[in-house]
Amino acid sequence: xxxxxxxxxxxxxxxxxxxxxxxxxxxxxxxxxxxxxxxxxxxxxxxxxxxxxxxxxxxxxxxxxxxxxxxxxxxxxxxxxxxxxxxxxxxxxxxxxxxxxxxxxxxxxxxxxxxxxxxxxxxxxxxxxxxxxxxxxxxxxxxxxxxxxxxxxxxxxxxxxxxxxxxxxxxxxxxxxxxxxxxxxxxxxxxxxxxxxxxxxxxxxxxxxxxxxxxxxxxxxxxxxxxxxxxxxxxxxxxxxxxxxxxxxxxxxxxxxxxxxxxxxxxxxxxxxxxxxxxxxxxxxxxxxxxxxxxxxxxxxxxxxxxxxxxxxxxxxxxxxxxxxxxxxxxxxxxxxxxxxxxxxxxxxxxxxxxxxxxxxxxxxxxxxxxxxxxxxxxxxxxxxxxxxxxxxxxxxxxxxxxxxxxxxxxxxxxxxxxxxxxxxxxxxxxxxxxxxxxxxxxxxxxxxxxxxxxxxxxxxxxxxxxxxxxxxxxxxxxxxxxxxxxxxxxxxxxxxxxxxxxxxxxxxxxxxxxxxxxxxxxxxxxxxxxxxxx
Amino acid sequence: xxxxxxxxxxxxxxxxxxxxxxxxxxxxxxxxxxxxxxxxxxxxxxxxxxxxxxxxxxxxxxxxxxxxxxxxxxxxxxxxxxxxxxxxxxxxxxxxxxxxxxxxxxxxxxxxxxxxxxxxxxxxxxxxxxxxxxxxxxxxxxxxxxxxxxxxxxxxxxxxxxxxxxxxxxxxxxxxxxxxxxxxxxxxxxxxxxxxxxxxxxxxxxxxxxxxxxxxxxxxxxxxxxxxxxxxxxxxxxxxxxxxxxxxxxxxxxxxxxxxxxxxxxxxxxxxxxxxxxxxxxxxxxxxxxxxxxxxxxxxxxxxxxxxxxxxxxxxxxxxxxxxxxxxxxxxxxxxxxxxxx
Numbered sequence: 001x002x003x004x005x006x007x008x009x010x011x012x013x014x015x016x017x018x019x020x021x022x023x024x025x026x027x028x029x030x031x032x033x034x035x036x037x038x039x040x041x042x043x044x045x046x047x048x049x050x051x052x053x054x055x056x057x058x059x060x061x062x063x064x065x066x067x068x069x070x071x072x073x074x075x076x077x078x079x080x081x082x083x084x085x086x087x088x089x090x091x092x093x094x095x096x097x098x099x100x101x102x103x104x105x106x107x108x109x110x111x112x113x114x115x116x117x118x119x120x121x122x123x124x125x126x127x128x129x130x131x132x133x134x135x136x137x138x139x140x141x142x143x144x145x146x147x148x149x150x151x152x153x154x155x156x157x158x159x160x161x162x163x164x165x166x167x168x169x170x171x172x173x174x175x176x177x178x179x180x181x182x183x184x185x186x187x188x189x190x191x192x193x194x195x196x197x198x199x200x201x202x203x204x205x206x207x208x209x210x211x212x213x214x215x216x217x218x219x220x221x222x223x224x225x226x227x228x229x230x231x232x233x234x235x236x237x238x239x240x241x242x243x244x245x246x247x248x249x250x251x252x253x254x255x256x257x258x259x260x261x262x263x264x265x266x267x268x269x270x271x272x273x274x275x276x277x278x279x280x281x282x283x284x285x286x287x288x289x290x291x292x293x294x295x296x297x298x299x300x301x302x303x304x305x306x307x308x309x310x311x312x313x314x315x316x317x318x319x320x321x322x323x324x325x326x327x328x329x330x331x332x333x334x335x336x337x338x339x340x341x342x343x344x345x346x347x348x349x350x351x352x353x354x355x356x357x358x359x360x361x362x363x364x365x366x367x368x369x370x371x372x373x374x375x376x377x378x379x380x381x382x383x384x385x386x387x388x389x390x391x392x393x394x395x396x397x398x399x400x401x402x403x404x405x406x407x408x409x410x411x412x413x414x415x416x417x418x419x420x421x422x423x424x425x426x427x428x429x430x431x432x433x434x435x436x437x438x439x440x441x442x443x444x445x446x447x448x449x450x451x452x453x454x455x456x457x458x459x460x461x462x463x464x465x466x467x468x469x470x471x472x473x474x475x476x477x478x479x480x481x482x483x484x485x486x487x488x489x490x491x492x493x494x495x496x497x498x499x500x501x502x503x504x505x506x507x508x509x510x511x512x513x514x515x516x517x518x519x520x521x522x523x524x525x526x527x528x529x530x531x532x533x534x535x
Numbered sequence: 536x537x538x539x540x541x542x543x544x545x546x547x548x549x550x551x552x553x554x555x556x557x558x559x560x561x562x563x564x565x566x567x568x569x570x571x572x573x574x575x576x577x578x579x580x581x582x583x584x585x586x587x588x589x590x591x592x593x594x595x596x597x598x599x600x601x602x603x604x605x606x607x608x609x610x611x612x613x614x615x616x617x618x619x620x621x622x623x624x625x626x627x628x629x630x631x632x633x634x635x636x637x638x639x640x641x642x643x644x645x646x647x648x649x650x651x652x653x654x655x656x657x658x659x660x661x662x663x664x665x666x667x668x669x670x671x672x673x674x675x676x677x678x679x680x681x682x683x684x685x686x687x688x689x690x691x692x693x694x695x696x697x698x699x700x701x702x703x704x705x706x707x708x709x710x711x712x713x714x715x716x717x718x719x720x721x722x723x724x725x726x727x728x729x730x731x732x733x734x735x736x737x738x739x740x741x742x743x744x745x746x747x748x749x750x751x752x753x754x755x756x757x758x759x760x761x762x763x764x765x766x767x768x769x770x771x772x773x774x775x776x777x778x779x780x781x782x783x784x785x786x787x788x789x790x791x792x793x794x795x796x797x798x799x800x801x802x803x804x805x806x807x808x809x810x811x812x813x814x815x816x817x818x819x820x821x822x823x824x825x826x827x828x829x830x831x832x833x834x835x836x837x838x839x840x841x842x843x844x845x846x847x848x849x850x851x852x853x854x855x856x857x858x859x860x861x862x863x864x865x866x867x868x869x870x871x872x873x874x875x876x877x
Contacts, residue, residue: 234712451580
C-alpha cells in the first residue's frame with residue numbers, strides 16, 4: 001500500500017509540474033516553422049571548405065550559385081540569368097540585376113570573381129570541380145567571363161556547385177580563404193554565414209541545433225512566396241530516435257529514415273513519404289589488372305582478367321532477390337554504373353545480363369575454374385544503404401558457382417583507404433555524380449590512372465583501354481552536342497562490354513514527413529526548402 | 536599521510552600515461568580521417584599531402600610524443616571534423632554530460648535508498664517482491680533498450696494514452712535533445728528552463744536505472760545484515776520506536792559502503808553516458824566521442840579518453856583518501872605497498 005500511495009502521489013506531482021512546464025511552446029504558431037532532422041550536421045558553414053552532402057545541403061539555403069538546380073535537377077538561373085560560350089574557351093555569364101546580400105550590400109561581378117578565386121585556393125575542397133578555369137574576369141558589374149584551359153562544354157554543370165560569397169563581408173571578417181586545418185583557431189566563416197539565399201542564419205549550435213530564418217531581402221520572394229519562415233535543423237544520429245521524433249511530432253521532416261522503418265511511417269496517420277531514384281549506383285569492382293590477385297587462392301594468374309569469369313559472377317547474382325530481401329524494394333536493379341538523371345544515361349543501356357546460374361557455371365568451366373576459387377570481398381558497413389547485407393547476400397550467391405567469398409566488412413574510414421592503397425581484389429563501391437554528366441563517371445572510374453593528368457583516381461580495377469581513355473578525353477573538350485553525345489554512348493557501350501565493374505543497383509531515396517509538409521524530392525538527396533511549404 | 540598521497544599521485548600519473556599511450560596505439564585501427572575531410576574528387580596526391588600535413592605518416596611514438604607535448608600545455612589540437620579547437624568542443628559539451636550524470640546519480644540515490652530500505656523491512660510482502668523483480672530488469676536490460684523503450688512509451692505512444700488519463704496532449708516527453716538552455720558564463724545549463732528539465736527526465740532515468748538497482752540491492756542486503764546485529768536488538772529492547780531503530784540506527788550504518796560504491800560508480804556513469812547520449816541525441820561529450828570515432832577524428836578521441844581517464848583517476852584518488860581517512864590500518868599498509876612498488 002505504502003508503495004502504491006507513494007507512486008500515485010509522485011505521479012500527480014510530476015504531471016502537475018510538467019503541465020506547467022510546457023505552456024511556453026505553443027505561442028509561436030503564427031510564424032511557419034519547419035523542423036527537420038537527419039543523421040549528421042553540416043561540418044562547417046564555410047561554403048568552400050567541405051564538399052560533403054549535409055554541409056552543402058545546409059549552406060545552399062544561405063549561399064547561392066550562379067546556376068541552380070530545380071527539383072528535376074535541371075539547370076535554372078540562380079545568381080546568373082544566362083550563360084553562353086562567346087569563344088571556344090570563354091563562357092559569358094550575365095548576372096541577375098538588383099540582387100542584395102542579406103546585409104543589404106549589392107551583389108556584383110566582383111563578388112563572383114572573389115568567390116571563384118576563393119574556391120580555387122589550395123584549402124578549398126571544390127578546386128577539383130573548377131580546375132579547368134584559367135581566369136575569371138569581371139567585364140562590367142553584371143557580366144563575368146570565365147576563361148578555361150581549352151574548351152569546356154560542361155562548365156555550367158560544375159558552376160552550379162560553387163556558392164557565391166560577398167567579397168566585402170569575407171574581407172571584413174578575414175575569411176578571404178577557406179578554413180584550413182593549418183589554422184590554429186576556427187575562422188569566422190565556420191559558424192557564421194551571409195549570402196544572397198532564401199535564408200539567413202539565426203542560430204548555429206553545431207551538432208545540436210541550427211535555426212535559419214527567412215531572408216527579408218531575398219530576390220526570389222515573388223517566385224517563392226510560400227516557403228517556411230523558419231527552418232530548425234537538429235541532427236539525430238540514432239535512426240530509431242529519428243523515427244520516434246517524426247512519429248511523435250517533434251520534427252516535421254526526416255531526410256534519412258532507415259529503410260526497415262518506412263512501412264511503419266507510411267502506416268502512421270498524418271505522415272507520408274516521397275521517394276525517387278538517387279543519383280548513386282552501387283557496384284562491385286574487380287581487380288582485373290594485376291598479374292596475380294592479392295587476396296585469392298589462385299596463384300600465378302588472375303582469374304578476374306578473364307572476362308568469362310567476370311560475366312559468370314555477374315550472371316550468378318540474383319539482383320531481384322537482393323532488391324526484395326535486402327533492400328526492401330528500395331533499389332532499382334542496374335546494368336550501368338550510373339543512374340537516371342545523369343546526362344548520357346539511357347534505359348536501353350541500363351539492362352542487366354540475365355540471371356543464369358547454369359550459364360554462369362558453364363562460363364566458369366570454360367575459363368578453367370570448374371571448381372571455382374576463393375577470394376576476399378571488401379565491403380563498407382556504414383556508407384551505403386544496407387551495404388554489408390548486400391555483400392553477405394552476394395557471398396551466398398557466388399558460392400553457387402564455386403566462388404568462395406571471404407567477406408571483410410569494415411567502417412568507411414578503413415574501407416576507402418584500403419582501396420586507395422590498391423589493397424583489394426574485389427570491393428563494393430557506390431558512385432554519385434554531382435555534375436550529372438557521364439564524363440564524371442568515366443574520368444574517375446574507367447580511365448587509366450594517371451596522376452599527372454589527374455584522371456582515373458578511383459579506378460582500382462586496373463582496367464585500361466586506350467579507346468576508353470581517348471573517348472573520355474575527347475568528350476571533355478567536344479563542344480558539338482550531338483558529337484559529344486555519340487562519344488558518351490560509345491563509351492558506355494565499351495564499359496558494358498569490357499565489364500570491369502559488376503553493376504548491382506541504383507539506390508532509392510525516401511524522404512519522410514508530416515502531411516502538413518509539401519516538398520518536391522531531389523534526386524541528389526539535398527532538400528531545398530525554398531520549394532517547400534508547411535501548413 | 537603525505538607519503539601515501541604522493542605515492543597515490545605518482546600511480547595516478549602512471550595510469551594516465553599508460554591510458555593515453557594505449558589510446559594512441561589503438562588509433563591506428565580506427566582508420567584514416569583524410570577521406571572524410573576531402574571530397575571524392577581529390578587526387579591521390581592531394582590526399583597524401585593532407586595526410587603528411589596532419590602528421591599521420593609519422594610513427595605512433597612520434598605522434599604520441601607530439602600529443603603529450605601539446606596536451607601538457609592544454610592544447611589538444613583541432614578537430615578534423617569540425618575544424619574547431621578540441622578544447623572549445625569539450626568545454627561546450629562537458630556541462631551537458633555532467634548535468635546528466637549528476638541528475639542520474641541523484642535519482643539513483645533518491646529512489647534506490649528508500650526502495651532498498653522498504654524491501655529490507657517488508658521482506659516477504661508482495662510489493663517488495665515486485666520491486667525486486669523490477670530491479671532485476673534494471674540490472675539485466677541494456678541501456679539502449681531501456682532508452683528506446685522509454686521513448687516508445689513516453690514520447691511516441693504517449694500521444695494515445697496520455698489524453699485517456701486526462702493529461703494534457705503536450706504532457707509527453709521529448710525523445711531527443713536538451714531543450715532550451717541558458718548560458719551561465721561558459722556553462723550551458725538546461726536546469727533552469729522548463730523544457731530543459733523536461734528533456735532531462737528520460738535520459739537521466741535511463742542512465743540511472745542500472746545504478747539505481749545497484750543501490751537498491753546494496754542497501755537491502757546491508758540493511759538485512761544490520762537488522763540482525765545485537766545493537767539493533769538492544770535498541771528494540773530499549774523500547775525505541777520502529778522509525779528510530781530503522782532510520783536512525785540501521786540506515787546510518789548501511790550507508791557508508793553505499794556512498795563509497797556510488798563514488799566509484801560516478802566514473803562509470805560518465806562512461807555509460809555514451810550510450811544514453813547517443814540514444815537521446817544528448818549533446819554531451821559521449822555523443823561527441825561517438826561522432827569522432829565514426830569520422831576517425833583523432834584529436835577529439837584522444838582528448839576525450841584522456842579527460843575521462845583523468846576523471847576516473849581523480850575520483851578513485853579521492854575514494855582512496857576517504858578510505859584512508861576512515862580506516863587508519865589501510866593507510867599504513869597501502870603506503871608501504873605503494874612505496875615498495877613505486
